[in-house]
Amino acid sequence: MTLLGQFALWVTFLVGLWCVAIAFSARWRDRPELAATVVRSVYAMFGCLVVASLALWKGLIGHDFNIEYVAAYTSRNLPPYYIVSAFWAGQKGSLLFWALVLSLFASLAQLLTPRRYADLMPYVAGVTSAVVAFFVSVMLFGSDPFERLAFTPADGRGLNPQLQNVGMVIHPPMLYLGYISITIPFAFAVAALLSRRLDTGWIHAIRKWTLVSWLFLSIGITLGMWWAYVELGWGGYWAWDPVENASFLPWLTMTAFLHSVMIQEKRGMLKRWNLGLIVGTFLLSIFGTFITRSGVIASVHSFTQSNVGYFFLAFLVVAAVLSFTLLYTRWPLLEAEVRLESMLSREAAFLFNNLLFVGIAFSVLWGTLFPILSEAVRGTKITVGPPFFNRVNVPLGLLLLALTGIGPLIAWRKASAANLRRQFVGPLATGAAALAMVLAAGLRDFYAATALALAGFVAGTISQEFLRGVRARRRMHGESVPLAFFRLVARNRRRYGGYIVHTGILIYFAAFAGMAFKVEREATLKPGESVELRSPFGHTYTFTHVGISQYEALNRVVSAATVQVAIDGRADGLLTSEKRQHIDSFKRPTFEPSTEVGIRSGLREDLYLVFAGAVDGTEEAVYRFNVNPLVWWVWFGGFVLAFGGLVTMWPGGGPALVPARQVQGGYAVSLVGAGTE
Amino acid sequence: MTSRRSFLRAGLALAFVPPAQDSLAGRGAVGTLHNPAAAGRPRASTNPEENAAEIQAIELKLACNCGCTLDIFTCRTTDFSCTYSPKLHREVLALRNDGLSAQEVIDAFVERYGEKALMAPKPQGFNLAGYLVPGAAIVTAGATLALVIGRRRSAVAAAGGAAPEGDHLEASPEELERLRRALRETDD
Amino acid sequence: MTLEIVAAALVGVAAVWWVLQPLIAPGTPRMTVIEPLDPEETPKGVALAALKEIEFDRETGKLSNEDYAFLKGKYTGAALEALRAESAEAEEARAAEAGPGSGGGDVEIMIAARVRALRSAAISAPPGGPACPACGPRPESDAEFCSSCGDRLHSAASGPCAGCGAELGADSRFCAQCGTAAAA
Incomplete structure (x- = not known):
């Protein structure tokens, strides 16, 4: 089916070029049939990419090892669900996946956007099609997923063991969904600039899309941390790796946008800034793809170095030049409607919030690129590792x-002194209480103590907001407490959903603070021997080596090393870590043996066991033991964050101005195309 | 009677005393693996001295040079196919055995492998730019922002506050009634 | 192989036909629904929402009374302005409707104008016209029932009965309660 797949890619590419040419010629403005063909091109591209993807999937499922991609990423004994994920496990497949999802989003944007933005849509179609066509061109001219081998291997290499993990089945798609959906707001921003419709209209049209991509990015990043924690085995979840940073950058600027857009809606300020943020977020997402696929910066994630990086670099430069030129030419149209009046206003607070988000994004980018800069300026190679990033970014x-x-x-x-006092007393008290508790518990790390005290302060703020909101509704509308609470959130989903997201964030921070106290050590144990670790919560864990057992599973030979755990002398179950030698269907080893860590997760601390290897083929085992405090809370914070995000973007909400009856009265029916004889 | 007791005794002894030799040919009480090749690279036994906290602290500050972006301790206890980190670990131990202090070991590594041996560059010279530029940029931008807002506010004040007071609203009672009705219709 | 080539050809032809169809066969004009703006996108909606919000913010203690008064004045002004603009628009529409001179002019514009007129009718009813006890003055001068809630209307002109003070129906000539003749 490679012929069909390749052909479908070519059709997508040519239709994309047609769409771009018509959309940017702007001739469609007075010829509705041209506008129709532009919009139809978007659907046609999606259809062709579905055909191409089905062709690749057919190869994957049918074990057609003559296809280079199938042979490189699957094998006969690979479990079926990993065959599905093999679609995006490699460079070539992930490009196709990216194009497929982007064209799906582009089609949805055409379908779901209210008709009143009809005069933006052909431009939107043009931008999305240009990006899809770019990705397809990378496949056609650089990295063809349908490439055939000169011979047919009897079995494929199989999937990298580290990717054989549930987290890896969902983490990359989630992150991709986040990255990819950024293109839609970007397309609307460009469309608004091109059509000079720069009122708040486009902001309303993309509101849901920005939230969707923010949510996917958040979930993708959190899942990435989870995958790194359970699969990579170094004992943590965030290492400031360039690729992690690359996913963090657009998240930061998108979060900044979600805040500052509220000012534009309410006050008509920051129009240029918001456009800049959307454009910047898109460029950062392309930059992230470039980093991941070019290998210019050392990273554990980098796909093998390939010429594909140059495609992305070129695209990045072209996109940046075009969008900033466009922004420049429309600059005077983006005058603010209102001026800021006070330093102590929420507008000002939002400005400083944006400053920090963008500042942190800059700082992360700066750190990521600093090794290159240093080598260029001084000619000295340096390593910029986690200690550097923590030192710069933790404050x-x-x-x-x-x-x-x-x-x-x-x-x-603006806020008055009396009003400030009234607002701040409660949260400051909870913050102080948190600090006192932390200090009483004997914690002396400055950053960790500050983080926990601030988390207390933020928790106070959020509770106070909910409490006072409920009380105000009870006074104003005489509602019962549950009803008042429900309506409070339902009528202002963005504000109160946002507070739920803030709750997730403070949980993250508290959990990150916990990691400052992780304990780790390496030990070699014979069966029956034990080692002790003192946890930051004051427990003494005793790990007694039980033994190593070996057995064969579906596509691997497993060596499982087991320790008996005791807390403060009390026996508390077993913990097992494995070495997995993956084999193909002829029982030939395929990859280096991989390590499967043993984790026992708890509310306070995780026990984390790594079986490093056996000494000289005996049952004597080398282990690394970790006690990682508060890790569970990172995942929990992720859930809270995602829940808050869902609340914010749940349909409806916001003040409804008129009863439904009257809205219907406002529909006007027009005959499109009737007057164009 | 005695025979039964001796029988029990013998049974208990069998149950509680472990056999002196493992059934598989191993070393002492330690058994051998059925398929050692599947359990990863063979490891050398480590002793508590080389896993001491101060060795670990030194290794956490030094980068592994296998291209993994990890430090020596994390790499050698995570990436078991890496051949660099165990070698670097031996070097740290050797330098410690020569009586060098922790800082001297780190300095020796920098001398041997260049500045990239450090997990974070020393905050001196050009590296200071790495540490300070982001903070400086944020502070500068923040100060500029504050200044602009302050100036704008005084400009607003100079222009007479531009505060539309309630009484300078000219509205007929009908208009106010309309507004009230519109507000009622707005869900809250 | 042949099958694959046929499939590929089909995909290609289908895609090209689908994309070019509007150009080859313009076909019948499509009906498009033009939706009203979201309330939040209109100046009126923004002002009203802001008025609601400051009400809530004062209640939660976030706004001082002084700030509240200032903002209340500001947004009330904005809302009134929006309302005025709205009724001016309705007025214009009615004028357009009254003068059919254009002779079979653009149907679209007429419908839109009529709709706008109806939408703002409730707030720009002719003085002295009928009024609904629940929905206020109605635009249809000859209506007997409210077109919004279905309640019986009473003419503003008829007023209460001179004899007993009971409300009179729109066209009543006698009071239903006491039988007194209504003032002409």
Whole structure:
């Protein structure tokens, strides 16, 4: 089916070029049939990409090892669900996946956007089609997923063992969905600029899309941390790896946008800034793809170095030049409607919030690129590892956390001293209480203590907001407490959903603070021997080596090393870590043996066991033991964050102005195309 | 009677005393693996001295040079196919045995492998730019922002506040009634 | 192989036909529904929402009374302005409707104008016209029932009965309660 797949890619590419040419010629403005063909091209491209993807999937499922991609990423004994994920496991397949999802999103944008934005849609179609056509061109001219081998191997190599994990089945698609959906807001921004319709219309049209891509990015990043934690085995979840940073960058600028867009909606300010943020977020997402696929910066994630990186670099440069030129030519149209009046207003708080988000994004980008810069300036290679990033970014992160607590307490326009006092007493008290508790518990790390105290402060702010909101509704509308609470959230989903997201963030920070106290050590144990670790919560864990057992599973030979765990002398079950030698259907080893860590997760701390290897083929085992505090809370914070995000974007909500009856009265029916004889 | 007791005794002894030799040919009480090749690279036994906390602390500050972006300790206890980190670990141990202090070991590594041996560059010279530019940029931008807002506010104040007071609204009672009705219709 | 080539050809032809169809066969004009703007996108909606919000913010203690008064004045002004603009638009539409001179002019514009007129009718009813007890003055001068809630209307002109003070129906000539003749 490679012929069909390749042909479908070519059709997609040519239709894409047609769409771009018509859309940007703007001739469709007075010829509705041209506008129709532009929109139809988007659907046609999606259809062709579905055909191409089915062709690749057929090869994967049918074990057609003559296809290079199938032979490189699957084998006969690979479990079926990993065959599905093999679609995006490699460079070539992930390009096709990317194009497929982007054209799906582009079609949805055409379908779901209300008709009143009809004069933006052909431009939107043009931008999305240009990006899809770019990705397809990378496949056609650089990295063809349908490439055939000169011979047919009897079995494929199989999937990299580290990718044989549930997290890896969902983490990359989630992150891709986030990355990819950024293109839609970007397309609307460009469309608004091109059509000079720069009122808040386009902002309303993309509101859901920005939330969707923010949500996918958040979930994707959290799943990435989870995958790194359970699969990579180094004992943590965030290492400031360039690829992790690359996913973090658009998240930061998108979060900044989600905040500052509220000012534009309410006050008509920051129009240029918001456009800039959307354009910047898109460019950062392409930059992330470039980093991941070019290998210019050393990273555990990098796909093998390939010429594909140059495609992305070129695309990045072209996209940046075009969008900023466009922004420049429309600059005067983007005059603010209102001027800021006070330093102590929520507008100002939002400005500083944006400053910090963008500042942190800059700082992460700076750190990621600093090795290149240093080599260029001084000619000396340096390593910029986690200690560097922590030193630079932890203070900024804490500042941001503080602002999370301060911002919501300040009124729009300006706040008076009396009103500030009234707002801040409660949260400051909870913050102080948290600090006192932390200090009483004997914690002396400055950053960790600050983070936990600030988390207390933010928790105070959020609770106070909910409490006072419920109380106000009870006073104003005489509602019962549950009803008032429900309506409070339902009628202002963005504000209160946002507070739920803030809750998730403060949980993250508290959990990150916990990682400052992780304990780890390596030990070699014979069966029956044991080692002790003292946890930061004051427990003593005793790990006694039980033995190593070996057995064969579906596509691997497993060596399972088991320890008996005891807490403060009390026996508390077993913990097992494995070495897995993956084999193909002829029992030939395929990859280097991989390590499967043993984790026992708890509310306070995780026990984390790594079986490093056996000594000289005996049952004597080398282990690394970790006690990682508060890791569970990272995943929990992720759930809270995602839940808050869903609340914010749940359809409906916001003040409904008129009863439904009257809205219907407002529909006007027009005959499109009737007047164009 | 005695025979029964001795029988029990013998049974208990069998149950509680482990056999002196493992059934598989191993070393002492330690058995051998059925398929050692599947259990990863063979490891050398480690002793508590080389896993001491201060060795670990030194290794956490030094980068492995296998291209993994990890430090020596994390790499050698995570990536078991890496041949660099165990070698670097031996070098740290050797330098410690020569009586060098922790800082001297780190300095020796920098001398041997260049500045990239450090997990984070020393905050001196050009590296300071790495540490300070982001913070400086944020502070500068923040100060500029504050200044602009402050100036704008005084400009607004100079222009007479531009505060539309309630009484300078000219609205007929009908209009106010319409507004009230529109507000009622707005869900809240 | 042949099958694959046929499939590929089909895909190609289908795609090209689908994309070019509007150009080859323009076909019948499509009906498009033009939706009203989201309330939040209109100046009126923004002002009203802001008024609601400051109400809530004062209640939760976020706004001082002084700030509240200032903002209340500001947004009330904005809302009134929006309302005025709205009724001016309705007025214009009615004028357009009254003068059919254009002779079979653009149907679209006429429908839109009529709809706008109806939408703002409730708030720009002719003085002295009928009024609904629940929905206020109605635009249809000859209506007996409210077109919004279905309640019986009473003419503003008829007023209460001179004899007993009971409400009179729109066209009543005598009071239903006491039988007194209604003032002409």
